[in-house]
């Protein structure tokens with residue numbers, strides 16, 4: 001199989017190859033701890049073997065459910081969820097979709113999201129739009145109690161029931177949640193929705209290869225089997241039997257930890273294709289929520305080049321020298337656009353005539369990498385041969401496994417997120433939620 005590749009030569013001006021390879025034993029141990037489920041957070045390690053454990057029957061069920069929804073001639077499929085219950089599907093669907101899909105004729109419905117914010121304007125405008133469209137929806141929450149999606153679902157559930165009548169509305173709603181716990185599970189049982197289970201041992205941000213991500217990706221018309229196959233191949237190529245020298249996630253985990261030890265505390269994920277914008281958002285959640293704890297962790301940031309070369313490029317070239325970049329590169333674009341010759345050459349671009357636009361993009365990429373390294377920003381490069389389901393599957397598993405190894409190397413539990421509770425406690429206290437009376441009194445004194 002052709003694999004995504006990893007190149008970290010452009011970090012050697014800052015850290016030595018030997019120092020990277022000195023992580024070999026430690027990271028191989030972490031890999032064993034992940035697969036043998038003996039490390040921190042070992043209740044949440046189901047994702048390590050998820051790709052090879054997805055059955056044909058499960059995939060067929062996702063595909064059949066997607067086909068049934070699409071057969072209702074829906075224009076829009078609304079996915080209600082936040083964090084790990086939103087970003088994986090959004091990342092993959094955006095990466096694979098036509099950039100202007102929303103304005104073109106399509107075979108499959110357009111995927112829209114709700115419950116990923118609490119903006120009144122957003123919800124109002126979405127509800128107005130849905131009045132004029134045919135639609136169905138999935139509501140996704142592992143805990144089944146998260147406020148943002150629960151609030152959005154309360155509104156959209158009433159709307160869909162009003163539009164189609166209760167029985168048909170219930171046939172257009174799929175719930176994806178825990179097998180037994182949470183308000184969403186009991187609500188779904190009462191309403192008789194089609195449901196899928198999020199495995200207990202797979203945390204939100206590691207759940208894209210469960211129904212959380214796969215249903216919406218299938219509804220959008222993409223090949224979930226190829227996506228899973230990519231992840232399976234990466235799982236096999238980075239298992240405990242694969243030595244550090246050949247194990248790409250292990251090497252990525254080592255390089256970023258060594259850079260962090262040497263003062264590079266901000267990692268910027270760079271893309272040169274706007275379709276990857278949400279892949280970077282997914283990656284930011286994966287690494288930020290997994291590693292940012294105990295007052296440590298690399299801060300994950302992202303830029304879209306070349307757009308952001310005309311904004312953030314200045315800071316990256318000459319600002320604080322705490323940065324390193326990981327460039328997500330796609331070797332070959334799907335489409336071909338050649339630059340034409342112009343007889344007058346008034347714009348002075350005839351030196352590019354006959355070249356593909358991607359050649360210009362690639363020279364921007366190479367030139368930027370060299371400039372940033374010269375400016376004190378080490379560069380790692382991850383190359384996908386093409387932007388398709390198979391390589392996205394590889395990439396997802398690559399980043400997930402590297403994140404587990406990297407978190408263990410940093411000494412934290414990469415599978416919990418105790419810090420996200422603080423805002424919820426304050427929000428509930430301010431909203432006077434029953435059970436928060438003491439917190440309400442305390443917080444009001446601070447206002």
Ligand code: PA5
Nearest residue numbers: 083084085141142143146204205
């Ligand atoms: O990674 C995580 O666990 C979180 O980001 C969750 O995905 C997010 O908070 C949403 O949680 P839930 O699916 O329980 O609504």
